[in-house]
Amino acid sequence: MLEVKGLSKRLPTGKTILNDISFRVDKGEFVALLGASGAGKSMTMRAIAGLTSVTAGEVVFSGESGKCYTTITASGKTSGKDLRRARRNIGVIFQGSNLVKRLPVLDNVMIGRLGRIHPLRSWLYGFTDQEASEAMAALERVGMAGFASRRTGSLSGGEVQRVAIARAIFQRPLLYLADEPVSSLDPKNAEAIMQLMQPLAREHPILGAFHQPGMVMHYCTRVIALHKGSIIYNGAPNLSAKQLDEIYCGQADRPEATQELTAAAES
Ligand SMILES: Nc1ncnc2c1ncn2[C@@H]1O[C@H](COP(=O)(O)OP(=O)(O)O)[C@@H](O)[C@H]1O
Numbered sequence: 486m487l488e489v490k491g492l493s494k495r496l497p498t499g500k501t502i503l504n505d506i507s508f509r510v511d512k513g514e515f516v517a518l519l520g521a522s523g524a525g526k527s528m529t530m531r532a533i534a535g536l537t538s539v540t541a542g543e544v545v546f547s548g549e550s551g552k553c554y555t556t557i558t559a560s561g562k563t564s565g566k567d568l569r570r571a572r573r574n575i576g577v578i579f580q581g582s583n584l585v586k587r588l589p590v591l592d593n594v595m596i597g598r599l600g601r602i603h604p605l606r607s608w609l610y611g612f613t614d615q616e617a618s619e620a621m622a623a624l625e626r627v628g629m630a631g632f633a634s635r636r637t638g639s640l641s642g643g644e645v646q647r648v649a650i651a652r653a654i655f656q657r658p659l660l661y662l663a664d665e666p667v668s669s670l671d672p673k674n675a676e677a678i679m680q681l682m683q684p685l686a687r688e689h690p691i692l693g694a695f696h697q698p699g700m701v702m703h704y705c706t707r708v709i710a711l712h713k714g715s716i717i718y719n720g721a722p723n724l725s726a727k728q729l730d731e732i733y734c735g736q737a738d739r740p741e742a743t744q745e746l747t748a749a750a751e752s
């Protein structure tokens with residue numbers, strides 16, 4: 486369970502980036518953040534991950550054990566130790582992921598758990614055989630086991646995103662954040678990545694930012710739409726053309742979204 490309470494972010498210039506954002510993400514949910522470019526999708530996710538400061542608000546999440554983690558408190562400060570502990574439990578899947586190109590695929594997956602092991606152990610002994618076999622299982626799950634020893638820099642965009650997902654799985658997080666995980670991919674690869682994420686979300690909820698309303702309607706359980714830093718919709722993923730108009734009002738990226746909706750309706 487993730488609970489975002491009253492997140493606001495104002496710049497010293499007075500510009501409002503996030504305006505009193507509150508929502509919950511519960512077990513089993515695959516929630517999509519939709520909104521035109523600049524609406525605040527990435528900033529919301531950065532705030533949840535404790536990667537940016539906010540003017541007000543609080544973010545807490547917990548897993549089955551009930552133990553709660555906080556990335557942002559009402560006072561705006563979380564201790565470094567608490568923040569590290571919280572971040573270890575958030576699996577991050579970003580567009581054009583930050584994998585290390587010169588390393589083999591398997592090493593990039595194992596990096597996902599670096600935050601959990603003592604730095605001295607990782608430096609002296611590396612990972613255990615058990616950890617290596619779990620990392621292989623994660624690669625297996627995304628259909629990339631055959632690529633374990635390949636240099637990551639030699640992979641295609643779709644393959645890189647699969648490895649990024651394997652790394653997040655291996656991390657064993659309580660929650661996944663995915664910022665435009667399919668935006669750089671062709672429709673076929675984007676679809677394949679959505680198909681991988683859907684069952685993952687049933688285990689641990691995913692909050693993702695997307696630019697493909699058609700795919701979101703098919704795979705996600707809920708939509709939260711942002712407009713200029715405020716939530717303008719929080720509900721069922723099947724949006725009408727009118728609702729999409731409101732979400733993308735007048736923006737250059739609206740036609741693509743609308744075309745996709747039409748295509749989804751026809752298929
Ligand atoms: N580091 C920053 N400093 C100041 N403004 C920023 C910064 N990053 C993003 N913004 C602004 O915050 C708003 C939301 O951006 P962002 O969350 O990246 O939008 P989205 O991901 O929905 O496209 C935009 O107006 C953007 O210009």
Ligand SMILES: [Mg+2]
Nearest residue numbers: 526527528694
């Ligand atoms: Mg963004």
